[in-house]
Amino acid sequence: MSLLEIKNLHATVGDREILKGIDLTIDAGEVHAIMGPNGSGKSTLAQVLAGRDIYRVTEGEIVYDGQNLLDLSPEDRARAGIFLAFQYPVEIPGVSNMYFLKAALNTVRKARGLEELDAMDFLALVKEKLKIMDVDQNLLNRPVNTGFSGGEKKRNEIFQMAVLEPKLAVLDETDSGLDIDALRIVAAGVNALRDPRRSMIVVTHYQRLLNYIVPDFVHVLSEGRIVKSGGKELALVLEEKGYAGLGIEDAEEEVARV
Amino acid sequence: MTAVSEQIGNWLELFTAQPPAEAWRKQLRDGAFERFCALGFPTTRDEEWRFTSVAPIARTRWSEAPEAIAGSERAADAVAPWTTGGIRLVFVNGRLTGPVPALPQGLEAGLLTERSELNLIVPKTAFVALNTAFLGEVAWVKAARGAVVETPIHLVYITTADAYVAPRVLIQAGADAHLTVVESFVGTGAYFTNAVTEIAAGQGAVVDHYKVQCESLDAYHIAALGARLGQSANFRTHSISLGGKLVRNDIGAVLSEGTEATLNGLYIVNGSQHVDNHTTIDHAKPHGTSHELYKGILDGESGAVFNGKIIVRQDAQKTDSKQTNKNLVLSDNSVVNTKPELQIWADDVRCTHGATIGQLDAEALFYLQSRGIGRKEARSLLTYAFAEDIVDRIKVESLRDSLEKVLFEKFHEHADQ
Ligand SMILES: Nc1ncnc2c1ncn2[C@@H]1O[C@H](COP(=O)(O)OP(=O)(O)OP(=O)(O)O)[C@@H](O)[C@H]1O
Ligand SMILES: [Mg+2]
Numbered sequence: 176m177s178l179l180e181i182k183n184l185h186a187t188v189g190d191r192e193i194l195k196g197i198d199l200t201i202d203a204g205e206v207h208a209i210m211g212p213n214g215s216g217k218s219t220l221a222q223v224l225a226g227r228d229i230y231r232v233t234e235g236e237i238v239y240d241g242q243n244l245l246d247l248s249p250e251d252r253a254r255a256g257i258f259l260a261f262q263y264p265v266e267i268p269g270v271s272n273m274y275f276l277k278a279a280l281n282t283v284r285k286a287r288g289l290e291e292l293d294a295m296d297f298l299a300l301v302k303e304k305l306k307i308m309d310v311d312q313n314l315l316n317r318p319v320n321t322g323f324s325g326g327e328k329k330r331n332e333i334f335q336m337a338v339l340e341p342k343l344a345v346l347d348e349t350d351s352g353l354d355i356d357a358l359r360i361v362a363a364g365v366n367a368l369r370d371p372r373r374s375m376i377v378v379t380h381y382q383r384l385l386n387y388i389v390p391d392f393v394h395v396l397s398e399g400r401i402v403k404s405g406g407k408e409l410a411l412v413l414e415e416k417g418y419a420g421l422g423i424e425d426a427e428e429e430v431a432r433v
Numbered sequence: 434m435t436a437v438s439e440q441i442g443n444w445l446e447l448f449t450a451q452p453p454a455e456a457w458r459k460q461l462r463d464g465a466f467e468r469f470c471a472l473g474f475p476t477t478r479d480e481e482w483r484f485t486s487v488a489p490i491a492r493t494r495w496s497e498a499p500e501a502i503a504g505s506e507r508a509a510d511a512v513a514p515w516t517t518g519g520i521r522l523v524f525v526n527g528r529l530t531g532p533v534p535a536l537p538q539g540l541e542a543g544l545l546t547e548r549s550e551l552n553l554i555v556p557k558t559a560f561v562a563l564n565t566a567f568l569g570e571v572a573w574v575k576a577a578r579g580a581v582v583e584t585p586i587h588l589v590y591i592t593t594a595d596a597y598v599a600p601r602v603l604i605q606a607g608a609d610a611h612l613t614v615v616e617s618f619v620g621t622g623a624y625f626t627n628a629v630t631e632i633a634a635g636q637g638a639v640v641d642h643y644k645v646q647c648e649s650l651d652a653y654h655i656a657a658l659g660a661r662l663g664q665s666a667n668f669r670t671h672s673i674s675l676g677g678k679l680v681r682n683d684i685g686a687v688l689s690e691g692t693e694a695t696l697n698g699l700y701i702v703n704g705s706q707h708v709d710n711h712t713t714i715d716h717a718k719p720h721g722t723s724h725e726l727y728k729g730i731l732d733g734e735s736g737a738v739f740n741g742k743i744i745v746r747q748d749a750q751k752t753d754s755k756q757t758n759k760n761l762v763l764s765d766n767s768v769v770n771t772k773p774e775l776q777i778w779a780d781d782v783r784c785t786h787g788a789t790i791g792q793l794d795a796e797a798l799f800y801l802q803s804r805g806i807g808r809k810e811a812r813s814l815l816t817y818a819f820a821e822d823i824v825d826r827i828k829v830e831s832l833r834d835s836l837e838k839v840l841f842e843k844f845h846e847h848a849d850q
Contacts, residue, residue, distance in 0.1 A: 225803045229795075253805035265800040269818025278814075279804035286805070318818075319800075335804065 178203045178240060178374050179343060185234035186223050193219045195399035196235070201343070204371040208385055208410060209378045211396030212418055217378045218262050220396070221347045224376075225259040226252050240342065253279075254286035256342030260332035260349050262378075267319040272331070275319050276301070276338055283339055304337040308364045325352040333364045344368070345376045350384040362387030382414035397423045441470050443494050447597070448566055450497070457548040458568050465557075465565030472559040484738045484770045485681055485709040490653050495625055498526035498596035516615055517831040519585040522572060526591070527598045529570055539580025539610070545571035551603050554631040555659030556685060564629040564657075567599040574614055578607030578635065585613040585641075585829050590628070592620030592652070600628040604642070608635035608663070615643040615832060619676070623651040630656070636663040636689075641670075641828060645836070648676035650704070660686040662694060664718075669695040671827060672710065673836065675843070680708040688749075690718035698727035699823040701843060702735035702767075709738035714756075716749040716782075725756040728823050730816060731767035741786065742774040749779050756786040761793065761819045763812075813844040 179201040186194040193216050201207055209217055223230050224237070226249035237244040240255060247255065267275070280300075281291040292300065305312055310330050320328050329349050336344055346365070350358055365375070365388050377388055385393070385407065393409040394401045395418070403409065403421055412420065448466050453459070474491040475482040522542065523530050533543040545551065551571065555561055576582050590600050606612045618626060626648060634640045640660075648654045654677040662668050666689070674680055686694045700708045714723045729737045739758045760769045773786040793815050801811035820840055827833040 225799075227799055248808065249799060249802035250805050250807050250811075253803055259803050261800065261803075265794075265796045267794075267797045267800065267815070267818065269821035270801075270814055275801070275804070275806075275814075278806055278810070279801075282807065282810075283805040339804065 176241065177201060180238040181235070182237075183235035184220075184223070184232065184237065186219060186230045186232050188219070188230055192233070193230070193399050194223065197399070197401055199394065199401065201374050201376070203374055205392065206369070206375045206377060206388065206390045208390035208393045208407075209376060209396055210380065210393060210410065210413060212423065215396045216399045217396055218347055221259055221262075221345045221376070221378060224252075224345055225249055225257060250282070253339075254283055258336050258339055258341030258344045260329075260336060260344065260346040262347040262351070264320045264323075264328040264332055266321045266323075268321045270319050271315075272317055272319050273301075273315045276315075276335060279335070280338055301338065304334060307367055308334040308337060309360045310334045326354070326357045329353060330357070330361060330364075333361055337364060337368060340368075342372065343374050343376070345378070347378045348380065349377075350379055350381060358384065359387065382410045385410045395421060395423065440474065440491050444469070444563070444566075447495065447497060451567065454568070461548065461552055462566050462568050465552075465562040465568075468557060469559055469562035469566055472562060475559055481711065481740075484736070485679070485707065487655070487679070487681075489679065490625055490655070493625070495597035496595075498592065498594050498598050498624070500526065500528065515617070515831070515835055516585050516587045516829055519587045519615070519829075519831070521587045521589060523589045523591065524570070524572065524600060526594060526596070527569055527600065529572075537582060537584060539577040540582045540586070541573070541575040541577075542586055543573060545573040545603055549573075549603060550605065550633050551601075551631065554633060554661045555629055555657050558657065558683070560627055560655045561629050561657050564599040564601060564627050567597070568601060569599065571601045571603060573603050574612070575605040576607060576610035576612040576638075579609045580607065581611040582613070583611075585615050585832075587615045587617065590616070590618045590620075590626070592618075592624045592626060592648075593622065595622045595624055597625045597627065600626065602628075602630040604630065604632040604640070606632075606634045606638040606640045609637040610635065611639045613641040613643075613829060615645065615829065617645045617647065618654065619647045620649045620652055622649055624649070625653040626655070628654070628656040630658045632658070632660040632668070634660065634662045634666040634668055637665045638663060639667045642668070643671045643827065643829065643832060644673065645832070646672070646674045646676055646680065647839075648680070650676060650678055650706070652677050654680045656681070657683045658685070660694075662686060662688050662692045664689045665691040667693045670697070671823070672696075672698040673823075674698070674700040674702075674708050674710070675839070677708070678706060680706070681711070682709070683711045683713075685713040685715070686723075687715040687717055688721040688723065691720045692718070693722045694724075696723070696725040696727075697823055697826055699820055700727070700729045700737055701820070701840070702730070702737060703732040705734050707736040709740075711738075711740045711742070713742040713744065714754065716743070716745045716752040716754065718746075718748055719750045719752070721749060721752050721754075723754045723756075726823065727758045728820060729758075729760045729769065730763065730819060731760065731769060732763040734764070734766040736768045737770070739769075739771040739788070740774060741772070742776070743784060743786070745775075745777040745779050745782050745784065747778040750781045752779060752782040752784070754782070754784045758788040759819075760788075760790040761816065762790060763793070763816065809845075813841075816844045817841060
């Protein structure tokens with residue numbers, strides 16, 4: 176059975192339709208890359224999977240791990256093993272990263288029938304994950320994402336994923352804004368989490384990331400639809416020929432050329 | 434007219450029923466009662482009281498509070514954020530209970546036995562006059578010149594009867610003295626606290642003042658704080674307002690040359706609570722600095738008023754003043770009125786002010802939820818985070834800790850609705 180099955184998904188914001196019929200099936204352990212021009216709906220799809228309520232699903236369905244995902248609240252999705260690494264992680268002044276992560280981990284553990292971790296065990300776990308992600312421990316004592324650099328925010332997302340150990344991770348442009356060293360660290364962190372029981376959706380603009388995180392499938396999203404799917408070599412074609420090579424208009428580039 | 438004279442009539446009865454007092458006290462009482470009769474209670478036609486009606490107070494026939502009831506001190510322990518290890522003076526129904534604890538060198542505390550600077554610092558409004566007219570036991574704290582008093586002095590006011598109480602405090606810090614005073618208000622029932630605190634800080638003195646208002650939800654709490662601050666003095670006051678049905682705080686600080694004043698406030702209201710903070714920072718001399726940060730959290734059908742007056746006199750060049758008021762509104766039915774009032778007569782000054790009224794950040798809420806944190810829990814976390822920077826500024830550790838606990842529980846309550 177597939178872990179995730181998206182069928183004919185339509186989603187709107189206000190009265191504007193952004194996702195116009197997405198079909199996507201992901202089996203356990205698979206990594207799917209989603210590429211596509213700016214504004215094509217990649218983040219919208221990611222946010223809809225996580226349950227952001229500003230997007231209204233008007234048609235279609237999403238079956239995750241045998242359940243109707245659209246019936247679940249965002250927190251219940253997280254407890255069921257969905258994790259979204261945000262394109263723009265949110266700064267939350269006044270909430271300490273450490274407190275936040277411990278609360279998150281313990282609710283997720285509870286939902287999985289595991290015992291809650293006390294402060295000591297939590298710290299031990301965190302220290303181990305910090306090492307993998309090469310995150311400075313000081314970040315933990317600061318408020319969530321507040322004043323973090325772009326790279327620190329992205330690393331913090333993957334660090335959270337390492338702590339929460341999701342079944343389905345959706346990484347929304349986790350590579351944007353990273354220099355090559357930071358990219359390697361993040362990619363290594365992600366690869367360390369690859370597991371036959373863990374699936375990933377990796378949203379990116381760049382083939383570069385896919386050199387490190389090698390996907391099983393690549394999909395191209397354009398104007399709210401998946402217009403092409405293929406193996407990892409599709410990313411290379413895109414890199415070489417651009418979206419235009421696939422007959423897809425990149426709205427942003429179009430504007431840039433004028 | 435009849436209504437007014439009827440109100441005054443009730444108060445006259447109470448006033449004349451007071452036990453006799455020493456000459457200085459009697460003189461203050463008499464003058465003040467006369468003034469109260471001339472002023473009467475303010476109405477919403479008064480600019481300063483536009484958004485806060487004290488009609489329910491004026492309408493009620495108040496009585497004097499009875500003697501302390503044994504055990505009430507312990508009962509109050511359960512509901513108020515306390516300091517530990519400090520020097521504590523506990524007033525039950527307006528009267529000091531227990532002996533004055535041992536005091537460190539350079540500190541005097543207890544009950545005022547002479548007029549001293551009493552009633553010279555705070556503006557003589559109707560409520561201040563009504564307090565002075567019923568001048569009873571006056572809490573008094575004095576740090577001698579140069580004395581560095583590290584232990585906080587905690588004045589606790591407990592009210593246990595549906596009555597009128599008029600707490601009065603005089604705090605004096607001599608030149609270069611360091612002093613920390615905490616005032617707490619708690620109680621049970623439908624009473625009326627009309628409190629007045631006067632603070633005189635000498636040249637170079639450092640005074641930290643905290644007020645934690647946790648009155649009963651049926652109580653009225655009207656309070657005035659006047660601070661007269663010497664040259665290069667550093668004064669910080671933190672007003673935490675959690676309880677009360679109808680609450681008004683009038684805070685006034687007059688700065689001298691090079692004085693630094695910090696006025697912080699946090700008000701958290703729910704149900705039909707109403708809280709009104711009026712502050713006046715008077716920069717009378719050059720090189721003064723003032724920082725003001727007031728934050729409010731409103732739920733239910735509550736209301737809040739913030740009015741921040743900043744006066745910069747002609748003399749007060751190089752004044753640096755910053756005022757911020759932020760409100761977090763958790764329900765559609767709460768009302769906030771916030772108004773900066775800047776009167777600037779000097780030209781070489783820096784004054785900034787800003788006010789916001791907002792809701793919980795939907796993106797932050799979703800971010801927390803997307804990590805598995807339940808919506809209620811996420812709401813209470815964010816609400817708590819909003820208050821966090823005010824709580825963080827509390828330097829008395831035991832007070833900060835117990836307040837954190839109280840707030841945490843409170844926000845869980847809020848989040849449940
Ligand atoms: N909350 C919103 N309100 C209004 N429009 C929105 C909202 N969210 C997304 N959109 C619009 O939906 C379209 C798709 O946006 P989305 O963020 O999903 O694109 P994307 O593929 O992630 O782009 P990028 O590569 O720039 O991150 C865009 O035109 C965007 O402006
Ligand atoms: Mg995007």
